[in-house]
Amino acid sequence: MAANIRFKLNTGAEIPALGLGTWKSEPGEVARAVSHAISVGYRHIDTALCYGNEHEVGQGIREALATGKVKREELFVTTKLWCSFHARVEEGLEESLKNLGLDYLDLFLMHWPLAMNPKGNHNIFPKLPDGSRDIDHSHSHVTTWKSMEKLLDTGRVKAIGVSNYSVPYLEELLPQVSVVPAVNQIENHPSLPQQEIVDFCKKAGIHITAYSPLGSTGSPLFTAEPIVAVAQKRGVSPATILLSWHIARGSSVLAKSVTPARIEANRTDLIHLDDSDMATIAQYCDQLAATKGFQRFVFPPFGVNFGFPDKL
Ligand SMILES: NC(=O)C1=CN([C@@H]2O[C@H](COP(=O)(O)OP(=O)(O)OC[C@H]3O[C@@H](n4cnc5c(N)ncnc54)[C@H](OP(=O)(O)O)[C@@H]3O)[C@@H](O)[C@H]2O)C=CC1
Numbered sequence: 619m620a621a622n623i624r625f626k627l628n629t630g631a632e633i634p635a636l637g638l639g640t641w642k643s644e645p646g647e648v649a650r651a652v653s654h655a656i657s658v659g660y661r662h663i664d665t666a667l668c669y670g671n672e673h674e675v676g677q678g679i680r681e682a683l684a685t686g687k688v689k690r691e692e693l694f695v696t697t698k699l700w701c702s703f704h705a706r707v708e709e710g711l712e713e714s715l716k717n718l719g720l721d722y723l724d725l726f727l728m729h730w731p732l733a734m735n736p737k738g739n740h741n742i743f744p745k746l747p748d749g750s751r752d753i754d755h756s757h758s759h760v761t762t763w764k765s766m767e768k769l770l771d772t773g774r775v776k777a778i779g780v781s782n783y784s785v786p787y788l789e790e791l792l793p794q795v796s797v798v799p800a801v802n803q804i805e806n807h808p809s810l811p812q813q814e815i816v817d818f819c820k821k822a823g824i825h826i827t828a829y830s831p832l833g834s835t836g837s838p839l840f841t842a843e844p845i846v847a848v849a850q851k852r853g854v855s856p857a858t859i860l861l862s863w864h865i866a867r868g869s870s871v872l873a874k875s876v877t878p879a880r881i882e883a884n885r886t887d888l889i890h891l892d893d894s895d896m897a898t899i900a901q902y903c904d905q906l907a908a909t910k911g912f913q914r915f916v917f918p919p920f921g922v923n924f925g926f927p928d929k930l
């Protein structure tokens with residue numbers, strides 16, 4: 619069953635193919651979404667300090683554990699070091715663990731390869747007087763990674779990884795690491811296949827986790843003609859095709875929902891896409907590449923070139 623697939627990380631641990639996303643899951647909704655997801659079989663939960671909901675995510679996890687039907691060690695919990703914590707990595711981890719009410723994380727990611735001023739006018743989103751983000755350009759993401767490597771000795775994180783890393787950023791990082799990131803979490807869907815990063819990471823032994831696989835809130839992907847065609851052929855929803863595509867590619871995938879029926883369907887309806895389904899979607903990706911028609915839904919206003927070819 620596609621829903622039970624797990625992928626091996628370079629640490630030897632396994633990551634469940636499908637995770638519940640929690641970005642923009644509102645207070646009052648997200649604890650219920652998390653406990654419901656676990657009760658219907660999800661074993662992988664993704665959050666981040668900057669989502670402001672780790673506390674409720676932790677509440678949802680505790681509710682699920684309290685049923686006695688699932689143990690902490692069966693869950694895979696990921697959170698992310700926020701940009702304003704690059705110069706205080708241990709503090710960032712401890713803050714997240716405290717919020718979540720957990721003793722350890724299965725995966726701790728550097729959210730973006732960019733530091734923001736830790737002493738700015740806001741703990742999470744410091745800004746300059748002109749309204750732009752208060753970036754600390756003197757602090758390298760490689761320095762942050764070296765601090766993250768040290769966390770492995772504390773036993774408080776089972777694995778460390780990165781997020782939003784392009785090929786040029788990985789090329790800068792990898793020759794300087796002692797620990798190769800276990801994961802690179804990137805925006806990924808047929809309208810932004812990022813094949814060059816997927817291929818690079820495969821060679822480097824870095825697992826890809828796809829975010830915004832449904833095209834995030836208000837997505838146009840559900841009506842993209844080739845996705846609809848494959849969905850009709852296989853008798854499932856476009857959402858199912860969009861999620862199953864990553865698993866066929868060897869990536870794990872995060873689907874955010876606070877709607878119980880969608881949380882269930884996003885897991886139970888997953889299918890194995892066959893060669894012909896994959897070829898139809900590949901053709902769509904090729905066509906977008908040829909017309910420079912890729913769509914990136916998540917590109918926060920950092921004002922920095924992250925090395926993604928569609929955003930140079
Ligand atoms: N590392 C990073 O920088 C980033 C990480 N992420 C992670 O990835 C997760 C997923 O990405 P996200 O951007 O949230 O967006 P998704 O692509 O998961 O889309 C979420 C949207 O799709 C809706 N939806 C979910 N399931 C279905 C369905 N079966 N049919 C129709 N609509 C559906 C949800 O609505 P509803 O909830 O109302 O059901 C919500 O509006 C995030 O939540 C976060 O955990 C995301 C962005 C950046």
Ligand SMILES: O=C[C@H](O)[C@@H](O)[C@@H](O)[C@H](O)C(=O)O
Nearest residue numbers: 641666668669916917918919
């Ligand atoms: O994880 C999701 C996204 O990366 C999100 O954390 C950022 O887009 C953030 O809201 C920002 O504005 O920088």
